[in-house]
Every structure is written in C-alpha cells, then in structure tokens.
Amino acid sequence: MEMNAFLKGMKDPDLKYTEDERDEILDHMLGDRTWRAHATKTMEECAELQCALSKHITGDGDKNNLLEEMADVYISLWLTAIIFDISDVDIEKAIDVKLKRNEFRHQVRKKDKHDLER
Numbered sequence: 001m002e003m004n005a006f007l008k009g010m011k012d013p014d015l016k017y018t019e020d021e022r023d024e025i026l027d028h029m030l031g032d033r034t035w036r037a038h039a040t041k042t043m044e045e046c047a048e049l050q051c052a053l054s055k056h057i058t059g060d061g062d063k064n065n066l067l068e069e070m071a072d073v074y075i076s077l078w079l080t081a082i083i084f085d086i087s088d089v090d091i092e093k094a095i096d097v098k099l100k101r102n103e104f105r106h107q108v109r110k111k112d113k114h115d116l117e118r
Helices: 003-011 018-031 036-057 062-084 088-117
Strands: none
Touching: 003 036, 003 062, 018 062
C-alpha cells in the first residue's frame, strides 16, 4: 500500500469496521487465492515486517511503516487461522501457554539475579 494512502486511512475517524464487516472482507479475500498462495503471502508479509524491524535496529526505522507491516501480518494470520480451522479460543490458549513459559523464565532470571547479589 502506498504510504500516503495508509496515513490518510489512519487519520479517517469514520474508518472502523465491525467484526461482521471484517469477517466478510476476510471471506472475500479467502476466495481470491488457494490456501498455498495465502501461506506464501503470510510468509512474505512476515518478511516485510522483519525488514521494517531491521530498519529500526539500524536506526532507520519508520513507525508508520512498522505499523503498516504489523497490520499486514495480523491480517495474514487471521486468514491462516481460518484456512487451518484454528479458533480464537485455541490461539488465546496457545498464547497463554507461551506466556506462562516466559513468565517462568522471567522468574528464574529474577531469582538468579537475586542469588548473585547475595
């Protein structure tokens, strides 16, 4: 998407889809390609996000570009969930499992740091 069009849309206070409207758009997008094409597109969108993040690491990043690429990845992941019949409940549970793992790691690091200070 051309950046000026993206920024114009970001400033539009009336641009807000309902969940049903979003679902309708996603369903239409699903009909445009095969599942393999959607999987490939998801990988491409993740690569573009990787590039945007790399630019931030080198100090040449643009927050609006990062936001645009993040939105593309979210959309691609929504489509991926639909294609592979992965429910929101399953995604939320998987996220909780991963967060729990990181919570444990954080507690271990905190304990290790505390032990080192003694």
